[in-house]
Amino acid sequence: MIQEVELFGRQSIKVFANRPKNINDILNMQLAANKQKEAIVTEERTLTYEELERYSSIIAANLQRKYNIQKGDRVATIIGNRYHFPLLVFACVKLGAIMVPVNVKLSPDEMAYILSHSEVKVIVSDSQYATQLSQIKEINENALPEKTNIFLIDGEDSFVHLMDSRNSTPDLTPLEEVDPAFILYTSGTTGRPKGAVLSHIGVIHSLMNYQSVFNTNSTMKTLIAVPMFHVTGLVGQLLHMVYVGGTSYSMERYQNKKYIELTLQHRINFLFNVPTIFIMMSTEEEFKKHTFDFVTKVAYGGSPIYKQTYQILQSAFPNAELHNAYGSTETSSPATLMPRAHPPEKVASVGLAVPVADIKIMKGEGEECNVGEVGELFIKGPMVIQEYWRNEDANFKSFTNGYWQSGDIGTMDEEGYYYILDRKKDMINRGGEKIFSIEVEDVLKKLESIREAAVIGEPDPIYGERVKAFVVSDQLKEVDIPAIQGHCQTYLAKFKVPELFEFLDELPRNAAGKILKNSLKERREHDVKRAVESS
Missing domain, CATH: 3.40.50.12780 (ANL, N-terminal domain)
Structure with a gap:
C-alpha cells in the first residue's frame, strides 16, 4: 500500500x-x-x-x-x-x-x-x-x-x-x-x-x-x-x-x-x-x-x-x-x-x-512537457536525497518545489515509458564511470602551455565513451601528450584522463562566446589535420 x-x-x-x-x-x-x-x-x-x-x-x-x-x-x-x-x-x-x-x-x-x-x-x-x-x-x-x-x-x-x-x-x-x-x-x-x-x-x-x-x-x-x-x-x-x-x-x-x-x-x-x-x-x-x-x-x-x-x-x-x-x-x-x-x-x-x-519532464521556466516532448527530468520521491552535504549553493540550484533536477534530457511516451536522450551538463560516461567535462578542462588549463581546452565524450564500442580533449596551445610544437596525461593524473582519477587529443587554432564559439561542443562532436576524423591519439 x-x-x-x-x-x-x-x-x-x-x-x-x-x-x-x-x-x-x-x-x-x-x-x-x-x-x-x-x-x-x-x-x-x-x-x-x-x-x-x-x-x-x-x-x-x-x-x-x-x-x-x-x-x-x-x-x-x-x-x-x-x-x-x-x-x-x-x-x-x-x-x-x-x-x-x-x-x-x-x-x-x-x-x-x-x-x-x-x-x-x-x-x-x-x-x-x-x-x-x-x-x-x-x-x-x-x-x-x-x-x-x-x-x-x-x-x-x-x-x-x-x-x-x-x-x-x-x-x-x-x-x-x-x-x-x-x-x-x-x-x-x-x-x-x-x-x-x-x-x-x-x-x-x-x-x-x-x-x-x-x-x-x-x-x-x-x-x-x-x-x-x-x-x-x-x-x-x-x-x-x-x-x-x-x-x-x-x-x-x-x-x-x-x-x-x-x-x-x-x-x-x-x-x-x-x-x-x-x-x-x-x-x-x-x-x-x-x-x-x-x-x-x-x-x-x-x-x-x-x-x-x-x-x-x-x-x-x-x-x-x-x-x-x-x-x-x-x-x-x-x-x-x-x-x-x-x-x-x-x-x-x-x-x-x-x-x-513522481517524475516530470520540464521544458524550462516551469513549463511541463506534454507526452512525447523533450525536456529535463525532474524527480521526486522518498528515495531522492535529502540534500548535498554542506553545499547550500548546490541545494538551491538542484531542487525545485521538492523535485530534484536530474540534468538528464529525455521524453515519455503515451504508455509512461521514459527515454533518456542526452546529458544536459556535458557529462561523459565511460563504462558507467561519470565524468564531467569541466573538471577535466580545469585541470588541463592548469598547464601554462594550454590556452584553452574543451572536453567531450568520444563514442567507444567497449566503454560507451572515451575522454577526448580539444586543445588550443600557444606552444603547439612543444606539446608532449604523455606529459599532459601525467599532469592530469596528478589531479584526476585515471579513468578521467583524456585518451584522445586534437589540437586546434581556436575553439568554435557562438555569438555569445560560448564554446559549441556540438560542433566538436560532429567533427570527423578524416577532416582533422592535427589529431593525435595516445598510445
Whole structure:
C-alpha cells in the first residue's frame, strides 16, 4: 500500500506504508529466517547472516567505546570489494554514524577534498591505498582533522583493533527514518564533487522498488563486479540482496574470464552491470561456449544500451527477464525500471517510474512537457536525497518545489515509458564511470602551455565513451601528450584522463562566446589535420 506524506520539507511524497524503519532492520529481518545462510561471499571470506550481524556489532562496539564514534559522525572507507565493506556498512548503521565510501580510483588530491569536506573521524582503508593516504597530508596538511583515526586492513594488525571481541555489543542508537546513512560523492560541475546524503528511508525505498518491480526473493544470487562504493553495488546489489535474503558474491577487480567462471561456478541468477561489462564478457570464447539458462534476471544501467548489446543478452540469457534501469546517486539508485513484461519495441526505454516516484519532464521556466516532448527530468520521491552535504549553493540550484533536477534530457511516451536522450551538463560516461567535462578542462588549463581546452565524450564500442580533449596551445610544437596525461593524473582519477587529443587554432564559439561542443562532436576524423591519439 502506498500513501502520501511530507518528507524533508517536501509535500506529497509517495511512500510504502509497510516498510522497515532503517537499514539495520533489514538485517534483523533475515536473522530469524536465514541465520546460517550465506549473505556475503568474497574472494577471501564468506559471511553468513549471523556472522554479518555478529562481526558488524563487534566493529560498532569498538568504534563506539574505543574511538567515541557517535550518531552523525562520519566514517570513511577506502576499500574495494572485500568482506570488510559490508561489515562496516552495518557497523555504521548500528551507531547512526554516516558512512562515506570513497572511490578508490580517485587521486590523492580528490580523496583529500572528500575527507576534508566530510570531516571524517575514522578512515578504514585497504593497505594498498596507504600511499595515497600519506600523500593526502602532503597535498593538504589540513585535509584530515587532527584526531582522525586511520585503520589499515592487513596493515600492522590495525584493523584487528576494530575486531576486538571483548567489545561485542554496541549501545544501539535510536534512528529516525530521515537520518543520514551514507554520503556518496558525485562528480561536480565546478571541478569538485558534491556529497549526496542518502537517508535510511531513501535507501529502504530503493530496495523496495527493486523488489517490487523485479520480484526478487531469497533464491537470488548476485555477483558484484561494480564497486560497492558506487550506488549500484551498494544499494542495487549488496543491500538489495540483504533485504530479500539473497546472497551477494563479489569480485575485488573485474576480469572477463573470472566473472564468467564465478557466474558458472555459483550459478549466479541475478546479474546487474553496466552494458560495458556484458560487451566485454561477450568477447570471450568461454562465454560463447555456454548457455546461461540458470540466469533469471539481468539488469543494466549506467550507460546506454544498444540494440546489438540487447540481442547479446537475449541470446546468452534465454530464460532471463531483461531490465533497463535509470537512476543516479541522487535517487539512491533507481528512478525508473523496466517492468518484467514489456513490448519488444520498448527496448531503448529505461522503463516506467518506480512505484513511489513522481517524475516530470520540464521544458524550462516551469513549463511541463506534454507526452512525447523533450525536456529535463525532474524527480521526486522518498528515495531522492535529502540534500548535498554542506553545499547550500548546490541545494538551491538542484531542487525545485521538492523535485530534484536530474540534468538528464529525455521524453515519455503515451504508455509512461521514459527515454533518456542526452546529458544536459556535458557529462561523459565511460563504462558507467561519470565524468564531467569541466573538471577535466580545469585541470588541463592548469598547464601554462594550454590556452584553452574543451572536453567531450568520444563514442567507444567497449566503454560507451572515451575522454577526448580539444586543445588550443600557444606552444603547439612543444606539446608532449604523455606529459599532459601525467599532469592530469596528478589531479584526476585515471579513468578521467583524456585518451584522445586534437589540437586546434581556436575553439568554435557562438555569438555569445560560448564554446559549441556540438560542433566538436560532429567533427570527423578524416577532416582533422592535427589529431593525435595516445598510445
